[in-house]
Amino acid sequence: MAEQLSLAAVRGALIREEDSIVFALIERARRPRNAPAYYAPDAGTDDGRSLAEFFVREAEALHAKTGHYEKPEDVPFFPQDLPSPLFPIKGYPKVLHPFASSVSVNDAIWKMYFNELLPLFTVDGDDGYYAETVALDFACLKALSRRIHYGKYVAEVKFKDAPQDYSPLIHAKGTDALMNLLTFKAVEEKVKKRVEKKARIFGQNVTLEDGVDKHEGSADDSECKVNPKVLSELYDRWVMPLTKDVEVEYLLRRLD
Amino acid sequence: MAEQLSLAAVRGALIREEDSIVFALIERARRPRNAPAYYAPDAGTDDGRSLAEFFVREAEALHAKTGHYEKPEDVPFFPQDLPSPLFPIKGYPKVLHPFASSVSVNDAIWKMYFNELLPLFTVDGDDGYYAETVALDFACLKALSRRIHYGKYVAEVKFKDAPQDYSPLIHAKGTDALMNLLTFKAVEEKVKKRVEKKARIFGQNVTLEDGVDKHEGSADDSECKVNPKVLSELYDRWVMPLTKDVEVEYLLRRLD
Numbered sequence: 001m002a003e004q005l006s007l008a009a010v011r012g013a014l015i016r017e018e019d020s021i022v023f024a025l026i027e028r029a030r031r032p033r034n035a036p037a038y039y040a041p042d043a044g045t046d047d048g049r050s051l052a053e054f055f056v057r058e059a060e061a062l063h064a065k066t067g068h069y070e071k072p073e074d075v076p077f078f079p080q081d082l083p084s085p086l087f088p089i090k091g092y093p094k095v096l097h098p099f100a101s102s103v104s105v106n107d108a109i110w111k112m113y114f115n116e117l118l119p120l121f122t123v124d125g126d127d128g129y130y131a132e133t134v135a136l137d138f139a140c141l142k143a144l145s146r147r148i149h150y151g152k153y154v155a156e157v158k159f160k161d162a163p164q165d166y167s168p169l170i171h172a173k174g175t176d177a178l179m180n181l182l183t184f185k186a187v188e189e190k191v192k193k194r195v196e197k198k199a200r201i202f203g204q205n206v207t208l209e210d211g212v213d214k215h216e217g218s219a220d221d222s223e224c225k226v227n228p229k230v231l232s233e234l235y236d237r238w239v240m241p242l243t244k245d246v247e248v249e250y251l252l253r254r255l256d
Numbered sequence: 257m258a259e260q261l262s263l264a265a266v267r268g269a270l271i272r273e274e275d276s277i278v279f280a281l282i283e284r285a286r287r288p289r290n291a292p293a294y295y296a297p298d299a300g301t302d303d304g305r306s307l308a309e310f311f312v313r314e315a316e317a318l319h320a321k322t323g324h325y326e327k328p329e330d331v332p333f334f335p336q337d338l339p340s341p342l343f344p345i346k347g348y349p350k351v352l353h354p355f356a357s358s359v360s361v362n363d364a365i366w367k368m369y370f371n372e373l374l375p376l377f378t379v380d381g382d383d384g385y386y387a388e389t390v391a392l393d394f395a396c397l398k399a400l401s402r403r404i405h406y407g408k409y410v411a412e413v414k415f416k417d418a419p420q421d422y423s424p425l426i427h428a429k430g431t432d433a434l435m436n437l438l439t440f441k442a443v444e445e446k447v448k449k450r451v452e453k454k455a456r457i458f459g460q461n462v463t464l465e466d467g468v469d470k471h472e473g474s475a476d477d478s479e480c481k482v483n484p485k486v487l488s489e490l491y492d493r494w495v496m497p498l499t500k501d502v503e504v505e506y507l508l509r510r511l512d
Contacts, residue, residue, distance in 0.1 A: 016286070019282070019462075023279040023282070023283065023458075026279070027276060027279065030272070051322055051343050054342070054343075055318070055322050058318050059315075059318060062311070062314050062318060063387060063391065065310075065314070066310070066311050066387040066390060066391075068387035068388060068391070074388075087307050087310070087386070090384030090385075090386075091384075092384065128346025129327075129346075130322070130323060130346075131319060131322040131323040131324035131341075131343075132330075134322060135319065139395075190464060193464055194463070194464050197464065198462050201457060201458075201460070201462055202279075202457075202458050204457070206275075206450065206453055206454050206457055208446060208449055208450050208453065225275075
């Protein structure tokens, strides 16, 4: 990403992230809701944290040991006390303002994922396979967080393309005006249509019997592993607004 | 799985695992080979283990703490000294011979994955993002291992359907005869065709410009994120033979 900072490259990366998000949701949808994975246990197990929180904290510590979270789009959900890398790290070109690494909307992503999104694409039920479930949740959270924090690159590219438009708004701390400048309704509608289509294609049950792959629209959405409409809703209500929050937060400090 | 042990249910599970394997390979193919992740470092870092081995060992320890590796299809690559679960585990119905949990071909999967498969579907190169790379490898290894160790259920179902055919071969320790009895060339050809088709569908670049989704075959395979032929080769050379190794190993102890 960082190597070739252009709007085309950033857009390409965002489009590729859509596939990862759709794959991760399809995988999580293999298991039912499994609510006990999200309750804080009575006591005795890791400070009363839920299994999901325990897993994400520990997994992030492990990822940090291997050198993850060096790129500005890889943002941990629990950044406190992450261990240092145990293996040598290859540096990456720094193309963003140094402030970029501290921009995070992960608290909002966490709440959105568990409180709003999960009930939309998982079946109510409890099969007891909580360990597998929380590992699949972590994959969804990571993919969503990375997509949303790519907003830092989007903001940098847009700023560089038109500093004369952005600088006065940044100096005036014009959050709403910045948000307006970053919003392109027609583009957003295309993104929503594309992720919906991806859910339809990647979530179909592929059989050899069909000579041809399913037309878009001819497949019954109820046969898809994740309802395609959930993807357009996810992008409309959360992914794109949170990405723009990241962009605004980044831009407000861009001239510091 | 265990709840409804029938050939149809086992086949359904195997088919669903194909999607997970294709998704995992597509995700890994985002990064180039990144060979340094697989070298043993000079010294000083975790007993001279490669980053990949370090990550898989630590990730498996974490998964074990959350209660993973209780199902016979979930087999760790490094079973020695795995920690005990820290969270309560819901039992699963035991439908296999107790010996099932000790059947593992993970050493062969590990060697196959790193030495043979990885060069087939990743681009030669080094982008330095080793932490992300080994996490993606772990996802591939887990998906392949689970698919292959489902062979335990396949074997149990086939044995239960025709104990009169299997028992004499088991008593005679007839490995080759058992392998013959478990081999259905026509089924294997169908599986290879299906995984190839899945790679073509799930690995395409979805755009809104196509009014219809791509026909099988009309898409250029070189545009797919993973070459579909690699999937049929993977299944032909390794997944199906290793699954049958699991089946034979399970059956040889089925009457103990």
